[in-house]
Amino acid sequence: MNLCPSRSTAELDDARLLRYSRHILLDEIGVEGQEKIAAAHALVIGAGGLGSPVALYLAASGIGTLTIVDDDVVDLTNLQRQILHTADRIxxxxxxxxxxxxxxxNPEARVNPVSVxxxxEQLLELVGTADVVIDCCDNFATRHAVNRACFSLGKPLVSGAATRFEGxxxxxxxxxxxxxxxxxxFGEEGEQGDGPCATFGVFAPLVGIVGSMQAAEALKLVMGIGESPVGRLLQLDAMTLRWRESRFGQDPDCPVCTRA
Structure with missing residues (x-):
């Protein structure tokens, strides 16, 4: 695993105080909150349409360690929405x-690319070292595997999805x-197909909207501020720019999270 250089402490020096000053000015964040961001480790599953804004905002916000997992390669069709990548990296x-x-x-960001x-066991190890996990993948099998790992190890999971005009x-x-x-x-008996964007298409700014919200929730979780939408599914219709909220609870027969 490749690690980019970083400072060994989450303490904020003068340069960092200036860089993150617009966060620090917020009473809900302040120096303490920014130091929590700097000490945190976020695991992003997928470096595509959703993973791009997630990773960009987490790195820009000063996250201490950012692990990015993706075994795919950059394709020309990705460049319409996957803003982490450029044409020369196809x-x-x-x-x-x-x-x-x-x-x-952000040269201070410690970025750990995992190219598989x-x-x-590798997934469990990656989840175990993270403070928050952000699911930005595009297939049900991986989503369920990440979910099982997070609940096995007690790690918060921010989940997002986008296809067509729906997020x-x-x-x-x-x-x-x-x-x-x-x-x-979503039970595991559901659709298992990969690559819904390749099948149905996706509106480019939609992944930016959903991914930015995932980054916001991840930052709130590592700082311990605000209210997370646990038990609430937020659904966006980008054609009308209307949000719909649906509440859901724990399935008493769920094999993953039901507690005795």
Whole structure:
């Protein structure tokens, strides 16, 4: 695993105080909140349409360590929406491409690109080292695997999805005693196909909207501020710019998160 250089402390020197001053000016964040961001480790699963704005905003906000997992390579069709990548990187691994962009954006960010599809013990190891996990993948099998790992290890999970003109966002938090999980909302018997964008298309700014909201929820979680949409599914219709909120609870028969 490749690690970009970073400072060994989350303490804010004068340069950092200036760089993150617009955060620090917010009473809800302040120096303490920014130091929590600097000490945090975020794991982003997928460096595509959703992962691009997530990773860009987390790095720009001063996240201490950012691990990006993606085994795919940059394709010409990605460039319409996957803003981490550039035309000269077609054919390159997306996690490595992401690391280059993020290191240029914020040289202090510690970026750890993982250029394989993490499964099994490796996925558990990656989730175990993170403070927050952001699911930006495009297939149900990976979503369910990440969900199981997060609930096994007690890590909060920010979940987003986007296809056509429709986006959705929610948070699963096993630290809360009655938090539902991804399996409660979408059972594993559902569609298993990969690449819905390749099948149905996706409106480019939609992934930016949903991904930016995922980044916001991840930052709130590591700082311990605000209210997360646990048990609430937010759905956006980009054609009308209307949000719909649906509440859902823990499935008493869920094999992943139901507690005795």
């Amino acid at each position: 054919g390159q691994n997306k996690a490595q491409s992401a690391a280059r962009t993020l290191s240029a954006l 599809r993490a499964t099994g 959705q966002l929610t948070v699963f938090d096993p630290r809360q005693p009655h938090s539902p999980c991804y399996h409660c909302l």
